[in-house]
Amino acid sequence: MFDLTGRVVLITGATGGIGGAIAHKMKHAGATVVVSGRNAEKMNSEFDDGFIKIVADLASDGAAEKLVADTIAAAGKLDILVNNAGITRDTLLMRMTDAQFDDVINTNLRSCFKMCRAAIMPMMKNRFGRIINMASIIGVIGGPGQANYAASKGGMIAMTKSIAAEVASRNITANAIAPGFIKTPMTDVLSDELKKSYLAQIPAGRFGEPDDIANACVFLASDESSYINGQTLNINGAMGRF
Numbered sequence: 001m002f003d004l005t006g007r008v009v010l011i012t013g014a015t016g017g018i019g020g021a022i023a024h025k026m027k028h029a030g031a032t033v034v035v036s037g038r039n040a041e042k043m044n045s046e047f048d049d050g051f052i053k054i055v056a057d058l059a060s061d062g063a064a065e066k067l068v069a070d071t072i073a074a075a076g077k078l079d080i081l082v083n084n085a086g087i088t089r090d091t092l093l094m095r096m097t098d099a100q101f102d103d104v105i106n107t108n109l110r111s112c113f114k115m116c117r118a119a120i121m122p123m124m125k126n127r128f129g130r131i132i133n134m135a136s137i138i139g140v141i142g143g144p145g146q147a148n149y150a151a152s153k154g155g156m157i158a159m160t161k162s163i164a165a166e167v168a169s170r171n172i173t174a175n176a177i178a179p180g181f182i183k184t185p186m187t188d189v190l191s192d193e194l195k196k197s198y199l200a201q202i203p204a205g206r207f208g209e210p211d212d213i214a215n216a217c218v219f220l221a222s223d224e225s226s227y228i229n230g231q232t233l234n235i236n237g238a239m240g241r242f
């Protein structure tokens with residue numbers, strides 16, 4: 001497909017459904033792949049020694065900066081950053097606690113900001129960079145029970161546009177991907193009733209696979225996508241047509 005030979009990619013939340021697929025696709029495209037997750041055991045069981053593995057909990061202070069520094073120490077540079085780590089804490093707004101709101105904003109949006117900030121300078125020095133922020137269709141259209149998640153993902157989309165405007169002249173692109181409903185541990189926990197109602201809203205007639213997102217990531221990471229910048233790629237089987 002696209003050739004990423006010589007590129008170093010860092011993927012957060014790599015032990016998850018989408019993150020794992022991205023890691024394997026990037027490797028297949030020839031990149032040196034640094035995977036990051038919270039659980040060393042899980043990383044070792046999902047990735048062989050061909051991957052560089054770094055444990056990091058991005059909800060904790062200083063973790064993002066350390067992860068970028070550790071990546072450069074281990075792989076020599078950082079060309080492609082995929083901010084994929086994310087959580088949900090769904091509940092109706094009137095029942096949502098401060099902690100449920102803060103946890104989601106911290107893990108999804110604040111860590112993305114910190115990762116981007118830490119990666120920008122090395123990418124500028126490198127005169128190349130690709131930032132891919134994993135947003136969500138919920139960040140575009142909202143969703144009941146997801147005010148915290150929608151705010152975090154909508155924030156990521158808006159932030160990505162600002163970053164692109166700041167760094168486009170430096171041969172760096174920053175784009176967001178907004179997946180629809182993808183089959184992963186995050187969506188496995190939803191009730192059958194809810195899944196059925198989502199499926200009815202998807203003209204493609206199926207849920208997305210992690211590889212549907214990973215393929216787009218490889219494209220956005222490639223040299224061929226150099227003029228695509230500050231955009232949100234909606235991948236949702238026509239569930240949302242924006």
Ligand SMILES: NC(=O)c1ccc[n+]([C@@H]2O[C@H](COP(=O)([O-])OP(=O)(O)OC[C@H]3O[C@@H](n4cnc5c(N)ncnc54)[C@H](O)[C@@H]3O)[C@@H](O)[C@H]2O)c1
Nearest residue numbers: 013015016017018057058059085086136179181182184186
């Ligand atoms: N599955 C979907 O339908 C869907 C739709 C739209 C967007 N997304 C987004 O795609 C991304 C991947 O989700 P997924 O579906 O693969 O879910 P997942 O739960 O399988 O993966 C999420 C990953 O993020 C990691 N993570 C969570 N908190 C972290 C922290 N504090 N520090 C480091 N890592 C942390 C988890 O350990 C996990 O590896 C998320 O950002 C999610 O919001 C998913």
